[in-house]
Amino acid sequence: MQRDGAVLFSGWLAGEAMDKLNEETSRGDEAGRPTLKTIAFMTGLGVTTVSRALKDAPEIGEETRRRVQLVARQVGYRPNRAGVRLRTGKTNVISLVLNTDEQIMSFVSDIIYGVSEVLAATPYHLIVTPYSHAQDPMDPVRYVVETGSADGIIISRTQPDDPRVRYMIERNFPFATHGRTEAGLAHPFHDFDNHAFAVEAVRRLASLGRRRLALLTPPQGLTYHQHTVDGFADALSETGASEIPFNTVSIDHSMEQIRARTAQLMRRENRPDGFISSAGAATLALVAGIEDVGLKLGRDVDVVSKQSSPILHLFRPELHLINEDFRLAGRELARSVLGWIGGKSPQSLQSLSVPRAVEPAAP
Amino acid sequence: MQRDGAVLFSGWLAGEAMDKLNEETSRGDEAGRPTLKTIAFMTGLGVTTVSRALKDAPEIGEETRRRVQLVARQVGYRPNRAGVRLRTGKTNVISLVLNTDEQIMSFVSDIIYGVSEVLAATPYHLIVTPYSHAQDPMDPVRYVVETGSADGIIISRTQPDDPRVRYMIERNFPFATHGRTEAGLAHPFHDFDNHAFAVEAVRRLASLGRRRLALLTPPQGLTYHQHTVDGFADALSETGASEIPFNTVSIDHSMEQIRARTAQLMRRENRPDGFISSAGAATLALVAGIEDVGLKLGRDVDVVSKQSSPILHLFRPELHLINEDFRLAGRELARSVLGWIGGKSPQSLQSLSVPRAVEPAAP
DNA sequence: TTCACTTTCTGTAACGTTACAGACGCTTGC
């Protein structure tokens, strides 16, 4: 019987055999997707055997395994996700939780593409779970965990003592954060070294002779706000430069607000001669504010900015830029969640990305 | 019995009752999510009745329906997606198919947020299915349709005779396209009126006295490329302006290429005195190319550009801008697929977005 | 009283998968 099967299917499936199958499996309708039952019938084996053969279980004979896998490939078998999910609870889904008010241009697209790149080689699908500023950031996380609609979660806008992180750890739910926490909880993360960014930026400005520096910070409350501020402070004392406070806006504010506040600041007597901006989009507004009062980049003031897409040098060649690669972040975050799901230790799934300065392209 | 149930659960669930349930449903483990079985036990009804009561089927008594729905709400019942999907084939998922080489900034994020906004009020999840330039655009579509991993698909970069559209129509698979087709197939779409955009743009340039106009087009082969080119041609003859060919690059090319080609063009004798750019990011490069040869915006040349995020006026106030709202597109596209899934006619699910000029904000 | 019909509810089976507890035939050791 088994040998017959091997002979029968080594070429390919005759029309009669297909009809027989449809009868046998009592499906009058047109073919439909092949299931384990289809393959079981074709090989003359039981569904259990087929199931095991396809996942290389040890108790299956070498020849049987090969035969089953051959047939499966030929008929284009794909496991039914709903079947697997219902039986095992495994969803093969990663949820990316995003804030719909995110200001940083290209953050969303790049991180999605990064995550996708990694997931493409796996059976995982990517589902996007958005929330707005009107909602508790906990909502989407709670939803996914409670309904079990994903096997892992990626979050951003991480806080030093992030309630979402506590929640997921308590429930033993795999996740990775974009940004670090500081509550002594071990979990996978990927972060950009914003401390190093700020230090680099201050040094650059200092080397240009700038002494009165202002910092356009990340949003209050997020971990990387503190990292940035700390790096700024450390480098100030290292270089002996001084800070001109600029706390009325952050990169989360609207372009109009940033522009207006910058102009206001630049009209003061003791105005800064150097700026550090934590986001590319914000820098556009910042520069507009500087120029609104008639000051000139590179002459009256220098600006160092982070950017996540390579457009700022087209805007003003005088800008000093440091790249943050969100696509890389997406890849790392995806690898991290998958790693945790796969049983690796959280500590081994943490990574930090080092700032890299960009030189202007020759025209 | 029914009345007992009503009384028992009108307050809330006593500890003993809960134990009883766990015994009865033979689950020793901690609670777990409530299922139909849970509610069936609690109300003393059959699972079938509960299932029907929750979806307001007509053959359920008024009181029973209310009782079931009350209990369901109380225990926080959520239908198990895998169960529904396995039984009915309905996934409650919409797949957004995206090209990972998309140049247009904010396209991805805005369209995702738009789609999400609409899906948020439904049981649908959004899954992102990306493909790279290395792949056949058909791949992701085929994958989703063949594996039945979504109930509907949203695609972009639509072509006049798009094979994906043919494929999905043949298979009777609900979808919506960002952009129109021209093969006489009726299907839901949302599109920006690029013909009108080009006409508006030419008129604007003509009104500024510009007579030799160049067009930076959308990618060849996409429907809106032709729409744009047609609008451009129509308005040229209307205004009597002439075209300076600029066909060596499109908005899909890299910034470097656009910049270089623009500079090259501007060094010619018969250089354009007006540009129309079909994308915001490309405009940055275009303007850089213009300025590379020492020409000045507003004096030597005027540029009209589409933009999808409000940053170009910060870049150069002299730019003439027309907004394209991708978040709106996302909303419309989501509404369209859902409508088709819900049985509405494809013809009734088509919409066109009208260009709107942007005036510079006062500093 | 009986029959037909309606209203409201119920049990069974099935979707595709995997865990589990065997079953079968062969070898091996005593």
Next chain:
DNA sequence: GCAAGCGTCTGTAACGTTACAGAAAGTGAA
């Protein structure tokens, strides 16, 4: 010669849901 063990394979049950066929009780007409 027999029990134990091994290597392969199998059937049954279950995950949570809904379609379907039907049952029980009540209503009304004859």
